[in-house]
Amino acid sequence: MLRPNENLVDVVYFDLRLKLQRSEISTSDRLVDTEIAALNGISRMPAREALLRLVSEGYLVGTTRGFAVRELSLEDISGLFEVRRQLEPRAAASAARDMSATVEEELTAAMMRIRRSFAGGDMRELAAANVDFRNAWLRAVRNRHMAATISRFMDYFQSVRLGTFADPSTAQQYLDGLSHIHEAFLAHDPLAVQDRMTLFMFAAEEAYLSVRRRQLEAAQMKPSSRRGKTGKGTA
Amino acid sequence: MLRPNENLVDVVYFDLRLKLQRSEISTSDRLVDTEIAALNGISRMPAREALLRLVSEGYLVGTTRGFAVRELSLEDISGLFEVRRQLEPRAAASAARDMSATVEEELTAAMMRIRRSFAGGDMRELAAANVDFRNAWLRAVRNRHMAATISRFMDYFQSVRLGTFADPSTAQQYLDGLSHIHEAFLAHDPLAVQDRMTLFMFAAEEAYLSVRRRQLEAAQMKPSSRRGKTGKGTA
DNA sequence: CGCCCGAAATCCGTATACCGTTGGATAGAT
């Protein structure tokens, strides 16, 4: 995420982007410019431009009846993870090298929040804490192009993320992997971070693929179901 | 580059993107929506939306007096190349593995065009042929997310590219490096492609940094000079 | 009772209009 400069387009854009990150918009929702405009007390154009931007960045797709969150195909997931594997381990390693004490604290705070929500079984909270964790180390990445690219590729998965925590053994595996990464960060060991992040990436890809496969199978059984409201609420 | 679907925004967007790739828009030019609209016989909004999209993708920057091509700082160049180094060698390797005969021919055709324009001293033609070469192998990259990301990162350098061919020894080095890559492609040797592409990336980074450094020094001497027209011409 | 056809609503794409800001130009003063 960058800078909410001061124009209406950016306001709407970052608002929607945040909602996307938090999985507050489901795939059955339809985002309509007039509706968003009304909710924010503005005209169509800024809302529309924000939506178009999200489309051009690949988060949404335009339909004949409103905009919808993009659904990832299995090929998409594989492809996106191939890119992530090339970038994230290396970037995390550089973050481990350059990390400040502040970032370290944020990382630990996020990790604790993850453990808590995992223990409490709150999957939505877990997903949010997960975003915190990645944002924390991403802040330590000096290369802003690298950070922005990674951030973008991560955000594509928000629509599937919640599902990955459903299976307890997968979730446990996720928690272990992240703990290892966290430890390596605390040890300021870039190479360990890199290796563990690489392992984590492969496990994550597996998890996403299997979740998505199940989703697609379920959708094939029952290809019906439509309609949905947006779910906004900002000023 | 994707598909020119059929709406005016896309038409303008791809037109501008092509002009950017061909270095037909200089850093002193100012792109103004009304002007582009008039040239294409359309209203402000589609032109404006295309410009905003280019801004959000990082190709342009908005000023209070029209949009301008983004100038890369030395930090930008280093950062962008760090990402490119992570992606391109690997992607080129996969292209070498999966390449069809058609792509192989295109690659050779581009290589010949590069040699011709290099011998003829036509730098603009050389830059265009360079774009052909990368597009050829990029087409063989199955992962479209990978290809799109690489394509995007390459395009950031169009504003500097022409300058890198100015110095004869640098240009010769560039030609040699590319020839080696081409050979490796023809040999269908993914690992050789990967290694040579890696070497090429480092050399390219050096070249861009030094060109840009000279540009910035020159600009500091003579900080004046303004004004400039767009340079369009489509229907 | 179901299917087909037509009307209405929905929503995207495009056009036009207005306003505030900013940068430059012009004119006046030193």
Add this chain to the structure above:
DNA sequence: ATCTATCCAACGGTATACGGATTTCGGGCG
């Protein structure tokens, strides 16, 4: 002649309006 203050035009941002395509809904016919 140069510096400064004021004015004006250019341009981006936002709002409103219109047209066309597509989907949905309802009524009539088989």
